[in-house]
């Protein structure tokens with residue numbers, strides 16, 4: 527008999543809760559945009575687009591649409607009985623990768639604009655980020671019977687290092703040039719981002735990669751990370767931006 531690794535009521539309820547959180551954040555962030563002049567709204571627009579996209583993605587996952595069963599591996603059913611195998615299928619929430627393809631470049635754009643990075647460096651960071659997410663998607667649909675599942679994962683990690691390099695080296699230098707206030711804020715919110723983002727590939731390795739976490743635990747782990755990386759990050763950025771003229775962008 528095949529084995530199906532599936533979310534339960536707990537995972538599903540978590541998905542609905544995060545959907546509501548993202549929806550409320552979107553309303554609050556767009557409301558905040560009305561309270562600042564047009565010339566200060568770019569971060570509000572970018573940040574609201576991030577939470578709206580996440581709300582749509584969580585709606586799809588909660589409704590059971592952004593998910594499919596993936597054949598992971600064929601296993602020996604009994605250690606000492608030959609020719610008895612069973613297939614293992616696990617739910618892959620591929621809606622996440624569609625969400626991340628849109629939202630992680632927008633999150634990076636927020637940070638790049640804050641630092642005042644050059645167009646070339648922004649483009650490298652964003653394209654490397656898209657490569658990271660899409661090669662991560664290939665890894666998610668890889669099979670444990672071939673080595674390329676972890677090969678795709680390794681490529682995604684290299685792309686992630688390119689993103690970190692652009693932000694930590696070029697981003698930080700440009701932010702410092704804008705003065706101590708922006709420099710310190712960039713270091714703080716950039717450090718927060720670095721820590722949160724780095725937990726994603728770790729969770730992926732434990733849950734999707736090696737199946738040492740069940741589907742419910744995986745949903746909860748990503749839910750916590752997504753709330754920190756999107757609404758909490760966004761609120762911090764927008765409230766700080768409102769109190770500073772140095773963060774204004776001429777775009």
Ligand code: RET
Nearest residue numbers: 662682683686723726727730752755756
């Ligand atoms: C994957 C697996 C392959 C290796 C790496 C990954 C990195 C993912 C990251 C995701 C960040 C998501 C955010 C979402 C929105 O809030 C694709 C998990 C490196 C860094 C911030």
